[in-house]
Amino acid sequence: MSGRLDEVAVGRLAPGLALALPRVPHRGRVGEVRAASTGSSMELQDFRAYQPGDDLRQLDWNAVARTDELILRVRQDEVSPRVEVVVDGSRSMALSERKGARAREVALLVCEVAARQGLSPTLRIAGVRGEQVQGPSCRAALRALEFEARDDLAAALGRLAPPRPCGLRVVVSDFLFEADLSALCARLSRGAAGLFLAQVLDAEDLSPSGGEGARLVDSESGAALEELLTDDVLAAYARRFAEHQRSLRGAALRARGALLTASAESSLEALVAGPLRPLFVTGGGA
Amino acid sequence: MSFGFPWGLLALGALVPLVAAYFLRRRQKPVVVSALFLWRTPRPRAEAGPRWERFTREASLLLEVLAVVAAALFLADVRVGEPARRHHLVLVVDGSLSMSARDAEGVTVLERARREAAKRVEDARATQVTLLATGLSPRVLAGPEAEPSAALAALESFEARGADHDAMPSLLWAQELAGGGGSIAFLTDAAPREGLVLPPSLRWTALGTARDNVALVSARRRDEGRATTVTLWVARFGQGPDSVDLRVRALPGTGAKQGTERVEHVALPDEGTATVRLTFQEAGDVEVSLPDDALPEDGRVTLPAGATRPLEVRLARGLAAPERDALERFLQASPEVARGAATDGVEREVLSFGPRGTDARVTVGATGKPRTFVGPFFSEKGHPLLDDVQLAGVRWTAGENPPGRPLVTAGEAVLVSEEEDGRVHLNVDLSRSNVQRVSAWPVLLANVVREARRSHEGFARRQLLLGEPLEVVTEAGARYTLVEPGGRRPVFGAGAVSLPPPSGPGRYALEREGDVVDTAVVLPLDARESDLRGRGSVDVPAREAGVEASGGNASERAWWPLVLLLCAVLADLYVTRRVG
Numbered sequence: 001m002s003g004r005l006d007e008v009a010v011g012r013l014a015p016g017l018a019l020a021l022p023r024v025p026h027r028g029r030v031g032e033v034r035a036a037s038t039g040s041s042m043e044l045q046d047f048r049a050y051q052p053g054d055d056l057r058q059l060d061w062n063a064v065a066r067t068d069e070l071i072l073r074v075r076q077d078e079v080s081p082r083v084e085v086v087v088d089g090s091r092s093m094a095l096s097e098r099k100g101a102r103a104r105e106v107a108l109l110v111c112e113v114a115a116r117q118g119l120s121p122t123l124r125i126a127g128v129r130g131e132q133v134q135g136p137s138c139r140a141a142l143r144a145l146e147f148e149a150r151d152d153l154a155a156a157l158g159r160l161a162p163p164r165p166c167g168l169r170v171v172v173s174d175f176l177f178e179a180d181l182s183a184l185c186a187r188l189s190r191g192a193a194g195l196f197l198a199q200v201l202d203a204e205d206l207s208p209s210g211g212e213g214a215r216l217v218d219s220e221s222g223a224a225l226e227e228l229l230t231d232d233v234l235a236a237y238a239r240r241f242a243e244h245q246r247s248l249r250g251a252a253l254r255a256r257g258a259l260l261t262a263s264a265e266s267s268l269e270a271l272v273a274g275p276l277r278p279l280f281v282t283g284g285g286a
Numbered sequence: 287m288s289f290g291f292p293w294g295l296l297a298l299g300a301l302v303p304l305v306a307a308y309f310l311r312r313r314q315k316p317v318v319v320s321a322l323f324l325w326r327t328p329r330p331r332a333e334a335g336p337r338w339e340r341f342t343r344e345a346s347l348l349l350e351v352l353a354v355v356a357a358a359l360f361l362a363d364v365r366v367g368e369p370a371r372r373h374h375l376v377l378v379v380d381g382s383l384s385m386s387a388r389d390a391e392g393v394t395v396l397e398r399a400r401r402e403a404a405k406r407v408e409d410a411r412a413t414q415v416t417l418l419a420t421g422l423s424p425r426v427l428a429g430p431e432a433e434p435s436a437a438l439a440a441l442e443s444f445e446a447r448g449a450d451h452d453a454m455p456s457l458l459w460a461q462e463l464a465g466g467g468g469s470i471a472f473l474t475d476a477a478p479r480e481g482l483v484l485p486p487s488l489r490w491t492a493l494g495t496a497r498d499n500v501a502l503v504s505a506r507r508r509d510e511g512r513a514t515t516v517t518l519w520v521a522r523f524g525q526g527p528d529s530v531d532l533r534v535r536a537l538p539g540t541g542a543k544q545g546t547e548r549v550e551h552v553a554l555p556d557e558g559t560a561t562v563r564l565t566f567q568e569a570g571d572v573e574v575s576l577p578d579d580a581l582p583e584d585g586r587v588t589l590p591a592g593a594t595r596p597l598e599v600r601l602a603r604g605l606a607a608p609e610r611d612a613l614e615r616f617l618q619a620s621p622e623v624a625r626g627a628a629t630d631g632v633e634r635e636v637l638s639f640g641p642r643g644t645d646a647r648v649t650v651g652a653t654g655k656p657r658t659f660v661g662p663f664f665s666e667k668g669h670p671l672l673d674d675v676q677l678a679g680v681r682w683t684a685g686e687n688p689p690g691r692p693l694v695t696a697g698e699a700v701l702v703s704e705e706e707d708g709r710v711h712l713n714v715d716l717s718r719s720n721v722q723r724v725s726a727w728p729v730l731l732a733n734v735v736r737e738a739r740r741s742h743e744g745f746a747r748r749q750l751l752l753g754e755p756l757e758v759v760t761e762a763g764a765r766y767t768l769v770e771p772g773g774r775r776p777v778f779g780a781g782a783v784s785l786p787p788p789s790g791p792g793r794y795a796l797e798r799e800g801d802v803v804d805t806a807v808v809l810p811l812d813a814r815e816s817d818l819r820g821r822g823s824v825d826v827p828a829r830e831a832g833v834e835a836s837g838g839n840a841s842e843r844a845w846w847p848l849v850l851l852l853c854a855v856l857a858d859l860y861v862t863r864r865v866g
Contacts, residue, residue: 092320176321205320214315218322225325233325240324 081167089127294361449753652685744804
């Protein structure tokens with residue numbers, strides 16, 4: 001397994017995948033997916049009384065004839081939903097080359113699949129500077145991505161432009177920071193029809209090695225902690241990690257999202273077939 | 287701030303390994319982790335401001351440093367805002383030879399004094415100790431106000447070998463050194479004599495025991511040509527043996543192939559001394575020893591060769607027969623003089639006699655019209671040449687007055703005169719006088735010889751007993767040093783200088799500009815010190831206790847550093863606790 005961004009693997013996987021869009025109305029440009037807004041599609045959504053300024057073409061003349069009242073047909077719009085990929089640009093994402101590479105591959109795969117689906121992918125990087133690119137530029141942005149932010153995703157989101165309504169939002173991060181996870185997930189799901197939290201973790205995050213004393217340094221804040229990595233200390237870490245994951249999963253569910261935990265040790269193919277499977281449906285855009 | 291025990295500050299040395307351990311721990315292998323909060327218990331305020339954990343190690347170090355400093359302050363008996371508790375103890379140790387006497391178990395009095403001194407220092411919790419040794423010249427062995435350990439160390443290396451002396455000057459000096467608050471402990475081997483008024487803060491402790499003793503009370507060596515005569519005086523003090531074997535060993539001298547050893551069986555009288563006189567040929571150093579007893583030191587002496595300083599006397603030509611005969615008769619009976627030129631290579635001082643008109647040191651004779659006097663004679667009172675010279679009944683015939691300052695006159699006639707350069711003129715015509723037939727003549731000549739000997743550089747006597755002053759003659763313009771067994775000291779003054787009695791036996795050398803010009807030996811013999819019958823054990827308490835020793839004002843050790851130490855340790859435990 002390489003520690004570099006494997007665009008070949010992404011290119012190999014993307015043609016056979018489609019994003020699993022939620023079955024709720026979307027917002028976006030005119031497209032093929034039912035929108036949450038009213039529009040001019042053939043899909044009837046509702047009826048209501050005419051109000052000045054309404055399009056007279058939408059009057060249901062049969063109803064007018066039956067009731068002598070101006071009844072307006074309210075039709076559902078058809079849009080091409082936007083897909084937002086938010087990438088955590090904090091230093092913890094580069095704990096190892098493999099972790100950083102896998103995070104970029106997941107983000108690139110989502111962008112590629114969305115583009116192939118005719119959706120408009122938007123890549124938002126929560127790094128040192130809030131960065132946002134669309135379409136083909138996503139690949140170049142992910143190539144140049146450096147994980148250098150000294151704060152966590154919750155703080156970095158403040159540097160991004162306010163989220164816009166979208167069909168699907170995929171957040172790629174390790175979600176290993178102290179924050180109000182419920183509030184974070186609610187914020188991430190705001191304006192999105194669907195939310196996926198793609199959590200990419202290094203092997204040391206999942207199961208740290210011990211056996212000797214160490215000066216543990218936080219990758220983002222630089223805070224240090226002297227610890228003798230005994231079995232007890234490692235067990236306590238595992239206990240706190242499991243608790244953190246439970247909290248994160250619960251917060252994601254409350255925000256109508258899903259937490260997908262991917263190990264950087266696994267290949268992208270294995271991840272798509274395994275932990276990331278809920279994000280894709282096979283044979284979508286091929 | 288002051289310290290009652292400054293040595294306690296040495297505990298601050300623990301800061302070095304503490305800080306070193308801190309930096310060593312800081313250099314532990316750094317391991318970057320994604321989420322440090324998962325390694326420790328989450329804190330509600332974790333998101334707000336700097337985390338306390340970042341400073342845990344530093345805070346622990348500061349607390350541990352504080353604990354070490356508090357411990358050092360406690361050990362050093364720190365005093366803030368008040369003078370440190372101090373107790374000055376002046377230890378006075380008898381420096382006389384009898385302190386080296388052994389008891390039945392073979393322990394010397396001085397050794398018992400050392401133990402007692404250590405006990406006194408500990409009991410009194412003395413913070414400063416001044417150690418004095420009594421003697422003909424009191425000495426400071428440690429201090430003033432030295433560290434107790436330094437004073438006890440000085441006492442450990444001290445040897446009591448001095449002569450009999452009065453301890454009161456030393457005790458009065460100790461009282462001055464002790465001031466108003468200190469206490470004095472005098473360690474000796476005999477009780478104070480009846481009616482002796484002691485300083486009020488003095489505690490007199492006698493640690494001796496009455497013992498019988500056989501000792502050499504005097505020893506003398508005289509070399510005449512190749513023969514060496516050794517005279518020894520042996521005395522018994524108490525109910526000792528009636529007789530004793532005296533061992534005398536003469537080491538081979540220059541030209542001799544082997545030495546001689548004799549054992550003399552000496553009968554000891556109840557009172558008085560037994561005299562032993564032995565003669566050796568071509569002897570070097572002579573070693574004398576008695577069987578070991580309560581005081582072995584006074585039974586062993588070594589009489590080195592060259593103990594006498596022969597004065598070479600020359601009689602110049604031109605002396606009249608009566609004067610020559612009179613001088614010859616005196617010189618034959620006079621000890622430690624040598625006639626004529628030296629043949630044995632030994633440097634001697636020269637005293638020359640000659641007739642009037644010559645440059646001899648002493649001129650004898652009269653020129654011009656003779657005049658005879660039977661008195662009255664007028665002598666310069668106190669002049670050393672005229673000590674014990676009695677001219678009553680003398681018929682003195684003199685001639686013309688000699689030059690120089692008159693010392694003895696009769697009417698207008700100057701009978702004896704002395705010039706500025708020390709030349710002496712005896713204006714006497716012995717063919718017409720009877721002065722050579724009375725005691726005044728040998729006494730006068732003996733004074734002349736003595737003064738001639740005194741005018742030459744070196745020790746006046748090369749063999750002395752304990753307590754006898756050291757008399758040396760120095761030349762003006764030169765720098766002299768007296769080399770003693772315990773060190774060196776400069777000799778000030780020119781001419782005849784009387785130095786205080788030596789503090790102990792041994793070899794003494796007089797150096798001029800670094801070169802040895804003469805040596806003398808002080809024998810460890812003092813009859814009063816050898817008499818151990820009056821020794822005993824007694825403890826006379828002080829009439830007044832010292833201010834600090836009374837305990838009323840002696841404040842206790844401050845405990846706040848200990849409290850600070852405990853707080854720092856507890857805080858450190860709290861800071862470094864491991865929460866699971």
